[in-house]
Amino acid sequence: LxxxxxxxxxxxxxxxxxxxxxxxxxxxxxxxxxxxxxxxxxxxxxxxxNIHLYEKVLHVSKNNDLFEIETTKGNYKAKNVV
Structure with missing residues (x-):
């Protein structure tokens, strides 16, 4: 938008x-x-x-039931990624 x-x-x-x-x-x-x-x-x-704006996603991987997300601003774990 x-x-x-x-x-x-x-x-x-x-x-x-x-x-x-x-x-x-x-x-x-x-x-x-x-x-x-x-x-x-x-x-x-x-x-x-939990929305993170203006972060470039560098890598996403799935480990068991959680996603591991690496961005330019940090690392996160989440059940879902959009």
């Missing part, structure tokens, strides 16, 4: 952009960039997602 034009609308409706059953409430039939940013930030807070 970072490079998405500020006032342009999505082609999809809010219902088709929903994640994990969390309703995407928008005043317009097709939400825009700001609507989406607020929605996705809300989900990140609600689901307590």
């Amino acid at each position: 970072y490079h998405y034009p500020l006032y342009m609308r999505f082609f999809s409706t809010a219902e088709k952009l929903e994640i994990d059953g969390v309703p995407f409430i928008s005043t317009a039939p097709k939400p825009g960039r700001q609507d989406a940013l607020e929605y996705y930030q809300g989900i990140a807070r609600q689901k307590n997602l």
Whole structure:
């Protein structure tokens, strides 16, 4: 969404952009960039997602049930990686 034009609308409706059953409430039939940013930030807070921005991923490997992630800013272990 970072490079998405500020006032342009999505082609999809809010219902088709929903994640994990969390309703995407928008005043317009097709939400825009700001609507989406607020929605996705809300989900990140609600689901307590540990998000690391502006880190280049150097290596990802899986060890048993955990992923080991090496980035330019540190090393992490996680159950899931997006």
